[in-house]
Amino acid sequence: MTQGATTARAVGGPGAWPAFAGCLLSVFMQMIDVTIVNTALPAITTDLNATSAQQLLIVSGYSLAFACTLLPAARVGAMTGRRRMFLIAVLAFTAASVWCGTAGTADELVIARVAQGIAGAGMAAQTIAILTALFPRDLHTRVFALYGATSGFAGLLGPILGGALVTTDPAGFGWHSIFLMNLPLGIVTFALGWRFLRLDTPRQRSPLDPTGVILSAATLFGLLYALSEIHLRGWRPVPCLIIAVALVLGAVTLLHERRVARRDAGPLVRLDLFGDRGFAVGSIVVTGFFGLFTAFVFAISLTLQDVLDFSPLRTGIAMTPFALGAGAGALLSPPLVQRWGIRALAGGLVLFAACVALGVAYVNITGGRVNMMLCAAPVLLCGFGAGVFAVPLQPIMLSGLDDGQMAEASGLLPTLEQIGNGVGLALLSAVFFRAHTLGGSTVMLSAIAVAAVALAAVTLALPEPAVMPDRSGPAPAPVVN
Structure with a gap:
């Protein structure tokens, strides 16, 4: 059996589409939180007296944590079960969103955003494997198209919705509402997943490859942190140097993964x-x-x-x-x-x-x-x-x-x-x-x-x-x- 195959294909069951709806809600939440904070950042900065460094981390902390966690989260899901990992991640993401929405200091919001990014990656890293297990091949075009479309819609809606919520403040929560709106969405997502998502336990448990986790996380963190610095502050020597180091680390990561694959030890x-x-x-x-x-x-x-x-x-x-x-x-x-x-x-x-x-x-x-x-x-x-x-x-x-x-x-x-x-x-x-x-x-x-x-x-x-x-x-x- 191919390593990493984590589920038996009880495809096309009556719960497949409601479970899919839960997956799409999770995609919507995790992707909208990539962009929604940008238009609310001035209000957050004023309310929490955030420094420029804190502003950068409020914006980029989520994306950095999200990107660096995706690969190990996918492997943990393969080891422990996609359904279990998905439901835990939904709960964690919802809790972290509430934490973001109730943060009282800029430092607390930065930490909560990192936690939110880690949990978001836990959801995102299971989605393709779950959809593959839920649906037969002849439906993959439709379900993957809807998956990509939901992600795209959330990315487009994020800045607009963030600005509208802060400007109109319909619930009286100010900038807090951009995070607190995930509470009802998270509850519905968890309920759909708990009730309808039915996947078998893994047939083969590959090791986690801790060296690969460290190398890949360091590579992605360095690359994406430097790129975010360039986006916000322009092309300067330090981020360019970090990119060069990250590329070297990336090459080392690939060499390591090739060695692990040759040993059939479960590459990341x-x-x-x-x-x-x-x-x-x-x-x-x-x-x-x-x-x-x-x-x-x-x-x-x-x-x-x-x-x-x-x-x-x-x-x-x-x-x-x-x-x-x-x-x-x-x-x-x-x-x-x-x-x-x-x-x-x-x-x-x-x-x-x-x-x-x-x-x-x-x-x-x-x-x-x-x-x-x-x-x-x-x-x-x-x-x-x-x-x-x-x-x-x-x-x-x-x-x-x-x-x-x-x-x-x-x-x-x-x-x-x-x-x-x-x-x-x-x-x-x-x-x-x-x-x-x-x-x-x-x-x-x-x-x-x-x-x-x-x-x-x-x-x-x-x-x-x-x-x-x-x-x-x-x-x-x-x-x-």
Whole structure:
């Protein structure tokens, strides 16, 4: 049996879809907490008298803890059972969210955010393995598309919802509400998982590989911490040096994992996954896409609110056509891939790039004056291209793996996504020069459009799917990390 296969396939049972709903709620919570704190940070800083260092850790502490915990959390789930690990992580995430929402000092909030990130990784690292166990192959396109779409919707909604909650303060909790809203969501998630998630206990228990845990955590921490420093404070010698050290540690980690794999001692990272062309090329594309789209969401939010003086509410209204277009793209992507194969994905990304470039030209011609009715159609087409590209990506990437390999990818795939997020924001800072002007936004968004075209070219190296996505298609979905 393949190492890391953790569940027997009692697929398609009556509880599969409610259990899946619980998984999607967990994805929504863990991804929205990546971005929701950004727009609430000024209010948090004022209330808790946070220093600049504390502000950085409030924002990045969650993402750092999340990324560094994914790989060991996936292995612990494989050893002890995905259901058990998922439910414990949901409880821990909910408790940590309440802790964040009731924190009385900046230091306490930083610690609570780290705890929240660790618990979020505990949920995220089980999701792909759980979905693989719950559903047969012919439903994987739909469930993985919904999984990615939920993650994207949460990433897009985070900054908008955070700003709206702080601005309107409907419950009178101020910034605390951005964390306390996870309490009812966490209760529902746990209830669905407890009642409907039924998975067998592991058939094989691989060791944890503590050396691999330390090396991988040090690598990811150094890389993502340095990238967050670059994003917030610009390119300086110290973070660049940290990146160099992290890359050396990454090479040492890979060598260690190869030795562990040769001994058949349960490597933390299954390097043989990259022997599959779809997974290898897909890893590059997924990392690039999450970097690209994280940069896009940040650039749009910054441009609309800081440069064009949009309120958070008006920003949300302006991006609504994008969400609708992404939903339409998600619905139509299966027949498009049936007809055109991988070229449909590349075409969707080129359409996205063309609409971004058109938007750049428009705001420069008008001097920053925006007619939202006139812009609705291009914004909708921009979202449509993103939806066509992103929804089939993960199913195609994973289609060449067997069930045991998919379980092993459960921690690796979200780790790649987190690396993409960090790289995207750091590179965006490099081209933006932190100048909150129309010219700076033009440089940012133009660079995103060029990068999208380049990524579309890389996408063409993906193998054509042996089994095209089903025509029933996924539900509508905006796509962002």
